[in-house]
Amino acid sequence: MSEEVKLRRAEPGDLDFLVELMTHEDVEPYMAMIRPRDRDGVLAEIERSQAEPEEYGRFVIEVDGRPAGLMGFEVANRRSRIANLGSLAVHPSFRNQGVADRAARLFQRHLIFDLGYHRLQLEIYGFNERAMRHAERAGFVHEGVRRKAYWRNDEWVDGVIYGLVREDLDEQPG
Numbered sequence: 001m002s003e004e005v006k007l008r009r010a011e012p013g014d015l016d017f018l019v020e021l022m023t024h025e026d027v028e029p030y031m032a033m034i035r036p037r038d039r040d041g042v043l044a045e046i047e048r049s050q051a052e053p054e055e056y057g058r059f060v061i062e063v064d065g066r067p068a069g070l071m072g073f074e075v076a077n078r079r080s081r082i083a084n085l086g087s088l089a090v091h092p093s094f095r096n097q098g099v100a101d102r103a104a105r106l107f108q109r110h111l112i113f114d115l116g117y118h119r120l121q122l123e124i125y126g127f128n129e130r131a132m133r134h135a136e137r138a139g140f141v142h143e144g145v146r147r148k149a150y151w152r153n154d155e156w157v158d159g160v161i162y163g164l165v166r167e168d169l170d171e172q173p174g
Contacts, residue, residue, distance in 0.1 A: 003063045005102040007071065007110065010046045010058040017060070017067045018042050026092045029153065030128050035087060045072075054115055058087065061103040068094040071107050073120075081118040083111055088122075088131070104138035112166050119165050125150065126158030135162045139169070 010018065021027055022037045036042055049058040055078075061069035072087030085107070090100045111117045122140065124131045136142065140162035148156035 003097065003099075005068075005099055005106065006062045007059045007103055007106050008062065009053065010049055010060050010070070012043065012046055014060050014067065015039060015043055015046065018046075018058075018070060021070060021089050021091055024092065027089045030125065030131065031089065032086060059107065061090065061099060063094055063097075063099055067091075068099055069103065071103060073107075073111060076121065081116060083117045083120050085120055085122040088134075100134050101137050104134070108139070108164060108169060112169060119163060121161065121163045123159045123161050125152060126160050127153075132160055140164045141168065
């Protein structure tokens with residue numbers, strides 16, 4: 001756990017890494033179907049992240065300066081300061097090292113303390129047990145299930161909903 005984990009906003013130079021990550025056979029089945037995986041779509045997300053930094057973001061997770069993954073957010077409700085999180089993907093070569101958990105805590109603090117969000121929420125496919133365990137380790141609270149809400153992998157699957165509010169961070173270690 002001595003590796004340094006950092007987050008930085010994605011840049012056009014990250015395009016090849018992000019497209020490879022999003023289309024990796026061990027990552028793609030778990031990503032939302034609406035998430036672009038082609039070069040043009042991913043580049044559009046990077047450009048939007050740079051143009052609307054307080055309302056939309058695509059961030060590269062780095063481990064010791066090497067790209068290791070992706071995290072994203074989008075404003076869900078401006079007045080109530082709610083952000084939807086998504087696009088969490090860690091390259092398989094960086095898994096089982098606590099990278100996603102450390103990056104999630106950095107991301108939570110950035111969104112809440114730097115950008116002023118009050119609530120962070122995310123939804124995970126019901127078959128993605130690894131992501132659900134990650135969400136709970138990172139301090140998110142299981143709030144409910146949208147039963148058979150999404151057509152994925154040729155079947156209806158649940159969406160499992162998690163949330164975290166500003167006050168929850170007081171109970172987490174830094």
